Amino acid sequence: MTAAHDFTAAEMMTIAAARLLADGDVCFVGIGLPSAAANLARLTHAPRIVLIYESGPIGAKPDVLPLSIGDGSLAETADTVVSTSEIFRYWLQGGHVTVGFLGAAQIDRFANINTTVIGDYRRPATRLPGAGGAPEIANCAGKVILVMNQTSRSFVEKVDFITSVGHLDGGDARKRLGLTGGGPVAVVTDLCLLEPDRVTRELTVTSLHPGITRQKVEASTGWKLRFAPQVAETAPPKSFELETLRQLQRRTALAHGRAPAA
């Protein structure tokens, strides 16, 4: 299959994230970037992936990306729709979700997630939307994959607020906390792929996207970033991946009455 040469950093991020999902995964999908990547996986290499959205649809197969987490297209294309309490109680907490696919406003070196507040909780500089289903997903999903843009403001030494736990302070912290799920296994950004070190659980760059330098990634990170001994280069988008993603985004833009994202 041929590789594409003309692609954006956002497209590389979505495609790299989609590749991490396996055919047959049961994926609890967050809205936005994770939803785009999960549906791209479904439309490319993982046709049997089961997408679960927190509003209630199980096995959603939307033709366009939902604008909200509860769009009608999710219900219409789902295998079944259950109540929100049931999604969390039986399907997530019950242990059926193999991968939680999330975004975040802020993340730290141990992949703890902040979606609550920038600054002090009681006197916030910026109030963010809050937890959604992420605390429960971070606890119970078999593993967690994060998708987000990388800047020195979003990748910080210590998050202002831990909304959803990653590896807390590293090492065997999750085990000590008694968490049932495995926690973050990968963070996919517009620049690179990071994975937790096997022992310390500190996020470590394992693959740089094409054309991205170590210096660029370091400058976009708020802590002294570690690189794996062998840093790979992310395979560029294949023509099929890129064309499928662009078609999905064109259909989405048409359906929602918006100009396609740059």
Place this chain on the structure above:
Amino acid sequence: MAEITSLAAAVASLIHDGDFLAMEGFTHLIPFAAGHEVIRQRRRDLTLVRMTPDIIYDQMIGAGCARKLIFSWGGNPGVGSLYRLRDAVEKGWPQPLEIQEHGHGDLSNAYVAGASNLPFAVIRAYAGSDLPRFNDRIRFIECPFTGERLAAVPSVRPDVAVIHAQKADRNGNVLCWGILGVQKEAVLASKRAIVTVEEIVDDLNAPPNACVLPHWVLSAVCCVPGGSHPSYAHGYYDRDNRFYQAWETISRDRDAFQLWLKRHILDTENFEEFKRVLHEGIEERVS
């Protein structure tokens, strides 16, 4: 026993100042017409609970109806911030707003506990999270059988629940379908319940296992076609995504918000008139 009545009459008799109010519907079937009527009748000091405050509570908070908000995700879905909510939390405008925040799994099951006449819900969450440090309504308990440490949250038991649904029959039995969020749980957890519906029919023709709320658990049923706009009613109309996007501009600025509120809600008689004014505004922008 459900009375089939007007929305104005239902809100006047069933929702009081200081009430604990749940208006549910997860993106779908959000009872906007009822939210407007609460604003129109100038209810004050409400404690509002909703998993996703959405634009409906952004309007009510900006209009000064709320004293406290219990929620689990407070954004404009697919767009960004809820600026009236943020202004109340960050700047205390138009009045300070106490917040109590949870996660979706937590809050949805707190409704289940309320509907089950239990004092609290048990979930697996929050170990390692900062939320319990700032919300003393999230605590930890030890399982009496296994010794596991689990999170506990108090059940949600509102004074009044309001939901929107597709259909009612002439006795006030209600049928809804599609994404249902915690609508059934909210109704069964509350002392009183108001349901607005798209239409009233002779026969619901509901299949077995359909979500039917019998008239004897409801207080009032009101026929308000289009009553969940700009949210949607599955099988009736789509989500008005353009309105959600337009709300970004309307709500960002206090003056723009107040003008919108006056023209569309305070100066209109009911939801029919709201729809007419909204439509005029759209035509003005197009022409």
